[in-house]
Amino acid sequence: MRGITAMMNVLSVLVQPKDMLLLEKNKEPAKEQNCTTPHLFCYPAQSNFSGTKYPLSWIRKIKARELCPVRIPGKWFVLLDAAAFVSTSPLDLTVHTADFVAISFYKIFGFPTGLGALLVNNEIAPFLRKIYFGGGTAAAYLAGEDFYSPRQSIAERFEDGTVSFLDIIALKHGFDALERLTGGMENIKQHTFALAHYTYTVLSTLKYTNGAPVVHIYSDTDFSNPDVQGPIINFNVLDENGDIIGYSQVDKMASLYNIHVRTGCFCNTGACQQHLGISNEDIKRNLQAGHMCGDDIDIIDGRPTGSVRISFGYMSTFEDAQNFLKFIIATQLSKADMKFPSQPTPTKTVTESEESPMQNDQTSCHNADVLSMKTIIADTGPWNNSSAMLKTTRWQPPETELERTRAAVFERAVPVHSSSNKPISVTNICLYPIKSCSAFEVTQWPVGNQGLLYDRNWMLVNQNGVCITQKQEPRLCLIHPSIDLKQKIMVIKAEGMDPIAIPLEENLEKERQICQSKVCAHRVQTYDCGERIADWFSEFLGRQCHLIRQSSDFKGNATQKHVKGQAPSATLSLSLVNEAQYLLINTASILYLKEQIIARLEEPLETEQLIQRFRANIVINTMEPFEEEEWAEISIGALHFQVVGPCNRCQIICIDQKSGERNKEFLQSLSNARGRKTHFGIYLMNQSSCSSSSYILSVGSPVFPMLKESTKIQCPPSNEEKASG
Known part of the structure; x- marks a missing residue:
């Protein structure tokens, strides 16, 4: 609105709610004037951020000039944003005679999507x-x-x-059903407020064993009066130390319990800034750091960029409120939280003068007590800098210094050794030709310009062209694609189905069906692989679907990903992946997590099965768990990779890749083990000057990492040291 008024040379003034309440308290009516210049006062009946209800009496007082938002002579009109308010509260327009009222039918019924109305007083x-x-x-x-x-x-x-008009016809049925089921909006108001009051009361009293609160609630009221508080609770979850757990992590955990929450700033930047203490400069800095509305970057420099919101509607029940509270208690106050220490944060390198708490056998590397004290990230040789400090692993803006030194570093990079002098190497290579289907494991494989050759070149979509993943269809993991480079075919197998083959060479015929699809909100150009293939997948899954392939003809329009440390103009092409060209995990990190999961499940777990759940392209083996998160770049043979960030895990790791069965304990265990975070593995982008199938990635290849914010490379042991060791 400010942009429109500015173009018309009309002044717009920001008025804070506290200013209006103060004006109302002081009761200073405007002086009588004959000026009839029209002014418009806009305000929400209810905040969609906190649920605070603002006085409807302001409408009459402002129009009667008993309350003047700004000391400017003229005639005042009122626009009331009642979209959030009327979803659970009655609004009598014969009493509260606003000139304009904006409402949302979607917020009332949950249908039709995007349908609302602007009510206009006929006199205006x-x-x-x-x-x-x-x-x-x-x-x-x-x-x-x-x-x-x-x-x-x-x-x-x-x-x-x-x-x-079809959606408008549905509105009468919606209002009839609302009246029939609830008896009217006043009943809805009392019902939803009772649920919010109960949830708020319990939530605000939850404490850790050290007395610290479990959540921080953002509210202007004490939830004692439905006339001033709507059925909305806005909060952030805290850990035992009072640090905020990012909203994206809370959202992922809530999905395991079939709970849908809203996260971020809810298109209400003003309320978000007020309650979270975010300044205008913070907003601008966060944008420069890469944070945008709607993404999952929830913590920057230790401060939240948004929060979590729950709201109750007329269909909500007491059991819904209890299930939400059980989710918070189960994920934040479970015995497992005390039983398992948080994943340690490296704080400094170990020098010769310090006695290492680590033993040289691999079993001790995963001892929880040892890990809670210190993590060794370097050899204890004399080349280490005892004063070097490593920062806590958090999402950070790009580091310009890194770009200046990258070329020089890789020329002299050598493997980082652990305390057992064992070099780091690649242990497994997997590609996933069909997105969300089973892995195809190889010992060596060509590298393409979008990642491993043919990795996620195909995906399944429903009749509306929406990508189908294991989140909606866990049985996708039972579909096994394999690629024969000599015969130039992909063979697809599944139990109870005859194998089917697809040529690797693209269908370049003019009659092929080109279609647009989306992968994580990014548009990609694809083409349909035909009805014969579609029938095969539809029969196995028991639902209509099509197999589509990314078209090389449209690579210029393919999803592009900006890489940290590069100039904004430098982009790399992606296949049908979500985030980056490669995903790397560490077996040492897997073994650490395995201990936590076994203790929770109290049943055996195969390491290989756990590795499969994380669906990585490259698996390596270091001596230290989560050591990979301290790397900025790595080199494998002639290939150079830049780390573009940690992988935020979702509920797919809860799916057994052999059976398709779900078990939410896996994501819960990861969250507990990582200090309420769900990071596991790192994303890589290929930084080699030339990416083509002439480059081969092989199992057994040595891995040469470079640490974050450091150009010092650890020297390998000499031959004499190897002999004496």
Whole structure:
């Protein structure tokens, strides 16, 4: 609105709720004046951020000049944003005579999506002027002359084009059902507030064993009066030390319990800034750091970028409120939280003068007591800098210093050795030709310009062209694609189905069906692999679907990913992956996590099965768990990779890749082991000057990492040291 008023040279003034409440308390009516210049006061009946309800009495007082938001002479009109308010509260327009009222039917019924209305007082309609007109709004107009006459009805004049008449028809059924099921909006108001009051009361009293609160609730009221508080609770979850757990982590854990929460700032930056203490400069810095509305970057420099919101509607039940509280208790206050220490944060390198708590056998590397004290990240040789410090692993903006030294570092990079002098190497290589289907494991494989050759070149979509993943269809893991480079075919197998083959060479025929699809909100150009293939997958999954392939003809329009440390113009092409070209995990990290999961499940777990759940392209083996998270770049043979960030895990790791069965304990165990985070593995982008199938990635290849914020490379032991060791 500020942009529109600025173009018309109309002044817009920000008014804080506290300023209005203070004006109302002081009761200073405006002086009588004859000025009739129109002014518009806009405010929400209920905050969609905190659920705070603002006085509807302001409408009458402002129009009667008993309350003046700004000391400017003129006639005041009121626009009331009632979208959040009317979803659970009655609004009598004969009492609260706002001039304009915005409402959302979607917020009331949950259907139809995106349908709302602007209610306009008939007495105000003549004041409204349009600067354009569209189909159906003109009584008459001329093509060759500047002549246009609007329709007389205010609705017909402002409803451009064809209205959503089928959705509008559904509204009567919605209101009838609402009345029949609930008895009216006043009952809904009391019901939803009772649920919110109960949840708030329990949530606000939850404490850790050290007395620290489990959540921080953002509210302007004490939830004692439904006239001033709606059924919305906004909060952030805290750990035992009072640090905020990012909203994206809470969202992922909630999904395991079939709970849907909203996260971020909820398109209400003002309330978000006020409650979270985010300044205007913070918003700008966060944008420079890469954070945008709607993403999952929830913590920057230790401070939250948003929060978590739950809300209750007329269909919500007491059991829903209890299930939410059980989720918070199970994930934050379970015995497992005390039984398993958080994954340690490296704080410094170990020098010769310090006695290492680690033993040289691999078993001791995963001892929880040892890990809670210190993590060794380097040899104890004399080349280490005893004063070197490593920062806590958090999401950070790009490091410009890294780019200046990268080329020089890789020329002299050598493997980082652990305390047992064992070099790091690649142990497994997997590609996933069909997105979300089973892995195809190889010992060596060509590298393409989008990652491993043919990795995630295909994916399954439903009848609406939406990607199908294991989140919706766990049985995808039972589909086994394999690639024969000599015969140039991909063979797909599944139990109870005859194998089917697809040529690797692209279908370049003109009649092929080109279609647009989405992968994580990014549009990609694909083509359909045909009805024969679609029938095979549809029969196995028991639902209609199609196999599509990314088209090489449209690589210029393919998903592009900016890489930290590179110039903004430098982008790398992706296949149908979510985030980056490669995903790397560490067997040492797997073994550490395995101990935590076994203790929770109290049943055996195969290491190989756990590795498969994390669906990595490259598996390595270091001596220290999570050592890979301290790397900025790595080199494997002639290939150079830049680490672009940690992999935030979702509920797919809860799916057994052999059977398709779900078990939410896996994501829960990861969250507990990582200090309420769900990071596991790192994303890589290929930084080699030339990416083509002439490059081969092989099992057994040595891995040469470079630590974050450091150009010092650890020297390997000499031959004499090897002999004496």
